[in-house]
Amino acid sequence: MADTLLSIRGLTKAYPGVVANDDVSFDIRKGEIHALLGENGAGKSTLVKMIYGLVAPDKGRMELDGAGFAPAKPSEARRSGVAMVFQHFSLFDALDVAENVALGMENPPKPRDLARQIREVSETYGLPLDPGRTVGTLSAGERQRVEIIRCLLQDPRLLIMDEPTSVLTPQEVEILFETLRKLKAEGTSILYISHKLEEIRALCDHATILRLGKKVATCTPSEVSARELAEMMVGASFATPEAREHARGETLLRVESLSLPAPGAFGTPLREIALTVHAGEVLGIGGVAGNGQDELLAALSGERISAPGTVALKGVDVSRQGPEARRDAGLLSGPEERLGHAAAPDMSLIENGILTAARREGLVKSGFINWGRSRQFAEDVIAHFDVRTPGPGTAARALSGGNLQKFVVGREILQKPDVLVLNQPTWGVDAAAAAAIRQAVLDLAADGAAIVVISQDLDELMEISDRFAALNEGRLSPSRPVAELDIEKIGLMMGGAHDMEVAHVDA
Amino acid sequence: MITLEKRPQPSRLWTAVTPLIAVALTMVMGGLLFAFLGADPFEAIRTIFWDPIFNPQFAGFTRPQLLVKAGPLILIAIGLSIGFRAGIWNIGAEGQYIMGAICGAGAGLALYPSESPLIFPMMIIAGGLGGWAWAMIPAVLKTRFGTNEILVSLMLVYVAENILASVASGLLRNPEGMGFPGSRNFKQWDAAHNAEIITGTGMHWGVVFAFIAVIAAYVLMARHIQGFNIRLTGEAPRAARFSGVNPTRIVILCLGISGALAGFAGLFEVTGPAGQISIDFNSGYGFTAIIVAFLGRLNPVGILLAGLLMALTYIGGELAQLMLGVPGASIQLFQGMLLFFLLATDVFTNYRLRFGRAEVA
Numbered sequence: 001m002a003d004t005l006l007s008i009r010g011l012t013k014a015y016p017g018v019v020a021n022d023d024v025s026f027d028i029r030k031g032e033i034h035a036l037l038g039e040n041g042a043g044k045s046t047l048v049k050m051i052y053g054l055v056a057p058d059k060g061r062m063e064l065d066g067a068g069f070a071p072a073k074p075s076e077a078r079r080s081g082v083a084m085v086f087q088h089f090s091l092f093d094a095l096d097v098a099e100n101v102a103l104g105m106e107n108p109p110k111p112r113d114l115a116r117q118i119r120e121v122s123e124t125y126g127l128p129l130d131p132g133r134t135v136g137t138l139s140a141g142e143r144q145r146v147e148i149i150r151c152l153l154q155d156p157r158l159l160i161m162d163e164p165t166s167v168l169t170p171q172e173v174e175i176l177f178e179t180l181r182k183l184k185a186e187g188t189s190i191l192y193i194s195h196k197l198e199e200i201r202a203l204c205d206h207a208t209i210l211r212l213g214k215k216v217a218t219c220t221p222s223e224v225s226a227r228e229l230a231e232m233m234v235g236a237s238f239a240t241p242e243a244r245e246h247a248r249g250e251t252l253l254r255v256e257s258l259s260l261p262a263p264g265a266f267g268t269p270l271r272e273i274a275l276t277v278h279a280g281e282v283l284g285i286g287g288v289a290g291n292g293q294d295e296l297l298a299a300l301s302g303e304r305i306s307a308p309g310t311v312a313l314k315g316v317d318v319s320r321q322g323p324e325a326r327r328d329a330g331l332l333s334g335p336e337e338r339l340g341h342a343a344a345p346d347m348s349l350i351e352n353g354i355l356t357a358a359r360r361e362g363l364v365k366s367g368f369i370n371w372g373r374s375r376q377f378a379e380d381v382i383a384h385f386d387v388r389t390p391g392p393g394t395a396a397r398a399l400s401g402g403n404l405q406k407f408v409v410g411r412e413i414l415q416k417p418d419v420l421v422l423n424q425p426t427w428g429v430d431a432a433a434a435a436a437i438r439q440a441v442l443d444l445a446a447d448g449a450a451i452v453v454i455s456q457d458l459d460e461l462m463e464i465s466d467r468f469a470a471l472n473e474g475r476l477s478p479s480r481p482v483a484e485l486d487i488e489k490i491g492l493m494m495g496g497a498h499d500m501e502v503a504h505v506d507a
Numbered sequence: 508m509i510t511l512e513k514r515p516q517p518s519r520l521w522t523a524v525t526p527l528i529a530v531a532l533t534m535v536m537g538g539l540l541f542a543f544l545g546a547d548p549f550e551a552i553r554t555i556f557w558d559p560i561f562n563p564q565f566a567g568f569t570r571p572q573l574l575v576k577a578g579p580l581i582l583i584a585i586g587l588s589i590g591f592r593a594g595i596w597n598i599g600a601e602g603q604y605i606m607g608a609i610c611g612a613g614a615g616l617a618l619y620p621s622e623s624p625l626i627f628p629m630m631i632i633a634g635g636l637g638g639w640a641w642a643m644i645p646a647v648l649k650t651r652f653g654t655n656e657i658l659v660s661l662m663l664v665y666v667a668e669n670i671l672a673s674v675a676s677g678l679l680r681n682p683e684g685m686g687f688p689g690s691r692n693f694k695q696w697d698a699a700h701n702a703e704i705i706t707g708t709g710m711h712w713g714v715v716f717a718f719i720a721v722i723a724a725y726v727l728m729a730r731h732i733q734g735f736n737i738r739l740t741g742e743a744p745r746a747a748r749f750s751g752v753n754p755t756r757i758v759i760l761c762l763g764i765s766g767a768l769a770g771f772a773g774l775f776e777v778t779g780p781a782g783q784i785s786i787d788f789n790s791g792y793g794f795t796a797i798i799v800a801f802l803g804r805l806n807p808v809g810i811l812l813a814g815l816l817m818a819l820t821y822i823g824g825e826l827a828q829l830m831l832g833v834p835g836a837s838i839q840l841f842q843g844m845l846l847f848f849l850l851a852t853d854v855f856t857n858y859r860l861r862f863g864r865a866e867v868a
Contacts, residue, residue, distance in 0.1 A: 345742070346517065347738070347742055356749075367731055395516035
């Protein structure tokens with residue numbers, strides 16, 4: 001086809017023990033937004049790394065504009081007109097925008113010319129950005145603009161974007177989409193990687209779906225439902241989590257004017273956090289990454305203790321107690337980072353069970369570990385939550401992300417907590433496993449537990465929460481019933497516009 | 508091209524065989540070394556590894572030495588291994604060993620010439636406390652001010668050595684020693700003498716303590732929640748904190764245990780094999796024990812075997828010096844090689860070799 005920009009034929013890349021890409025072929029046309037869709041581990045990253053010259057394919061070839069294309073390194077790919085915006089930014093906080101942009105260029109123009117170019121591009125594409133500002137002061141959305149502008153200055157023919165919306169508020173997402181549509185109108189092709197189905201349906205012309213390294217289908221996303229896309233991605237149908245009818249009980253967790261200084265240079269301070277959660281209720285806390293999610297979890301789990309009277313569990317002040325005492329009292333938690341925080345990578349699942357369940361499950365008696373019971377507990381978690389592993393003796397790091405997540409969340413749920421706090425419970429987990437985890441959370445709430453779910457996945461929060469609050473720069477908005485919210489209002493809450501609405505505090 | 512590839516989980520087989528491979532490689536390289544020095548490599552290896560135990564001529568003398576040398580090595584290495592499991596690197600066991608000896612000996616000598624049966628137990632306690640207190644200096648500095656325990660504990664070794672030199676020629680000097688440096692000889696004071704328990708075996712109280720330490724450490728690390736917390740702290744500090752482990756307590760505990768055990772070792776050495784506080788009674792056990800701990804895979808049983816092996820190289824090395832005239836430094840080189848090869852082969856517990864074509868990554 002004459003209008004094909006990049007043609008991919010039979011790309012195969014195997015890593016030891018896993019075939020990341022198996023005979024993948026598809027075409028990206030000129031001036032289209034092409035989605036690359038797949039679960040974590042489906043091979044999306046490997047594929048774009050091959051296009052961007054970071055990884056060499058084992059087999060297969062690529063053609064750019066009809067000519068053979070085999071970049072050995074990213075600079076070759078850039079010279080051929082391929083640019084990429086990574087999920088994780090590579091910017092220097094201490095430098096200003098123009099300096100950061102210059103660092104990423106092969107032959108940067110004079111600073112004054114560069115500043116002018118940045119201003120031009122940012123105006124043309126509706127990406128407001130001042131070249132003189134220090135990057136350290138920018139929000140995640142603004143930082144992403146720096147990366148995008150850095151790419152656009154090279155006049156790319158193909159722009160690769162890896163999960164660009166994971167750090168954006170809904171309003172920022174709209175701005176980004178406008179930019180992408182403008183680029184498309186000018187003839188730039190965009191390869192858009194995501195697992196957010198609604199976004200893809202709204203934005204993309206075509207979608208290529210990867211599953212376990214293989215191409216499953218290329219389709220027109222606006223013509224299929226999100227549900228169909230999800231099933232193509234997962235390869236099977238799965239049940240949507242459903243909440244059982246149940247009554248809301250007494251207040252189990254009450255947090256009042258909880259403030260904590262930032263832990264280290266890159267943390268976020270918590271500012272006057274207040275929240276209450278009742279028995280049988282799920283409180284969803286949304287927000288863009290890096291707005292105090294980790295810090296809030298640490299303050300609730302007991303990893304960091306706070307001023308007296310700030311955290312009360314069932315009416316008892318636990319602010320000064322550590323994680324063990326809070327667990328004894330019925331407050332359990334699951335941090336975001338699986339390896340290294342929720343679980344010790346090189347330890348077995350049995351040992352990782354002891355990590356939090358030692359006392360509640362009676363795995364330790366007068367200081368001595370009961371290995372038989374500990375193994376039994378790990379096996380129970382594995383059985384209840386369908387953790388795919390050779391056995392409980394397997395090291396945590398040998399499990400896939402989704403399976404380990406099921407284990408660490410299951411480990412807490414199986415201990416029947418009164419209050420459960422989870423941070424990003426389904427991050428990087430495949431759709432079926434995510435549905436299973438959400439169902440388990442809903443069941444736990446139906447059995448009378450109070451649950452706090454901190455997540456950056458708004459769809460997830462809409463699906464399982466009764467009330468919603470947003471974290472923004474370490475501040476928590478008042479919570480509101482999910483039933484009266486839409487994505488627009490949530491975006492405003494996340495952007496820190498606390499006073500644009502009269503607060504409807506219901507507790 | 509050869510690439511290293513991470514194993515999904517550490518190989519149990521390799522964990523067990525790497526020390527054996529390291530020993531074998533050390534023998535080969537050591538043999539070459541001795542060949543360059545003009546000695547017959549096979550004879551040298553045999554002199555070091557075989558003769559001390561089996562040579563009919565001098566095994567009678569050297570065999571008991573095995574336990575005498577292995578006792579302190581094992582005792583210190585067990586303490587160190589507990590800290591190493593938690594990622595707390597006490598490099599200054601030599602200093603704690605010296606301070607244990609000084610405190611224990613000093614406490615005893617203060618009561619000279621009492622013949623009370625309580626003297627020796629009291630000295631043991633004082634020795635342990637001396638080593639413990641010396642280890643508490645890096646512990647407190649680390650937990651209070653975040654200093655690096657490696658540097659602090661190491662530098663305190665040199666402080667301890669100077670204190671030793673000072674007391675040997677001053678405070679603890681034998682008043683009847685005609686002005687020579689060195690304390691009274693404990694071998695001539697029954698109440699304070701750490702004598703052989705069974706004659707001709709080399710078995711003294713320090714060896715008994717070492718065996719008890721091996722068993723206790725095994726139970727602690729394999730069965731007790733405190734040992735679990737220590738391992739967890741070493742494996743994943745953040746997960747440990749999440750679990751509820753107090754990192755400060757772990758630092759104090761680990762440095763305390765290793766300091767006290769080193770102190771015991773010093774006391775048993777000075778009242779037994781060494782016999783007196785002298786300027787150079789310490790023979791580097793505190794440093795060699797680091798090799799023993801790693802050679803034994805930080806595992807109590809492994810340390811027991813590694814301690815015996817290392818003791819063998821000490822005795823065999825002396826023998827080789829005597830019989831073959833190889834320089835003493837070559838023996839230290841030999842021991843160093845052992846650690847070097849161990850660390851080198853250790854890579855294979857977590858990685859495997861893959862032969863394949865080059866990859867642009």
